[in-house]
Amino acid sequence: METIKNYLDTMFQSLPDSPEVRRVKEDLLASMEDKYQELKEEGASENEAVGRVISEFGNIDELFSELGLSPEGTEEEPAEESILLSLEETRMYIHDAHREGRHVAFGVTLILFGASVLIFLAQLFEIRILGMGVPKPVREYMPVLSFFIFLVPAVGLFVNSGMKMDAYKFIDQGEFSLGKTTRQILGREALEIKDANRIYIVFGVLLCVISPVILFVAGMFGDTAAGYSICVMLIVIAAGVNLLILAGTREDAYKKLLQMDNYAQTHKRENRIIGAVASVVWPLTAAAFLIAGFCFGMWKTAWILFPVVGILFGAFSAACQAAAGKKE
């Protein structure tokens, strides 16, 4: 039954949402559901029933022209630009999205690794294993400087991949359409990817969850050990986050193309809100981290800002999506 509804949604996707269109769509759905129900009662299988209903649907253009509508939109609603993507173009998009996903993952690894080095060096200076006879300002700024050595190329990677993916902005915004066969092929691939990704996600989450355990265990061996264990923990988190980003971008590319889940047209607004909030929250967090570090020398503790904000932000976007789901 869901398939029939999705099929009809796809057929009507490019039409403006007028009362007239909505009524015809409702009537069509009722009629198709009646037919489906009856075929099932006659003993047809799910697949047979859905197949019959869809094959007897007919040509949607016939109906549109009778309604005086063209799928490109009516005059009072300016035509939203919709680009028909070929299979090759979607392949190119997926390929690029994967590549840029790898770059972003590498950038995140660099930052976490940089933070790890920062804490490690700070630790060494503090217990005077390193830097004897070095003036105090050098001792204080050396670790931070080393962090920036990692941060700068990472930011470069982010900006670069952001610019590259900018060319595909219309896909993020759902201003494209797919041919029937392209959609089917991608749909099949998306299922395979989802299966393959499960193991990535399981390991990624596992690594992130068990990483604090390192802290607790090291804590038993004294403060110094705990300090070093933060470095190890960050590297473990980096590995986990890497897996999650790789899995995420792979799946995202398909979800965007097929407009599944949170990329469905109706969720566009929520995604914009979350995106807008993210673009404010994360730079603020970074600024707070830097201020805490430079002004108050809290480099060793201020990193906690990132995981805390991460969890809060996750909760916020979940709430946002839940609210949107309720509205529907």
Place this chain on the structure above:
Amino acid sequence: MISSDVIRGYNDTMILYLLLDGDSYGYEISRNIREITGGRYIMKETTLYSAFTRLEKHGFITSYYGNATQGKRRTYYSVTDAGRTYYRSKCEEWELTKDVVNHFIRRDV
């Protein structure tokens, strides 16, 4: 298999015929057409609703929301007087068409 080109002009006639005896809704009409023709003609969903739209625009049928049966609010259609007149003229047209074409039908080819 019936060529849809040939039958296109008479989809409206079939729908009006089924409405002559009482109001009906989309699926009932499409099921009746299938049953009456012994499954030899199945009207596509989009063809049916295009016809409804066209007939209503010309004032040959009117529509109203029926009571919700089985939780579904259906659009019912009923034929108007103009629709009956139109139906009669289509019947005459068909008789004529049939006569004319029949002159050119040979079975001994």
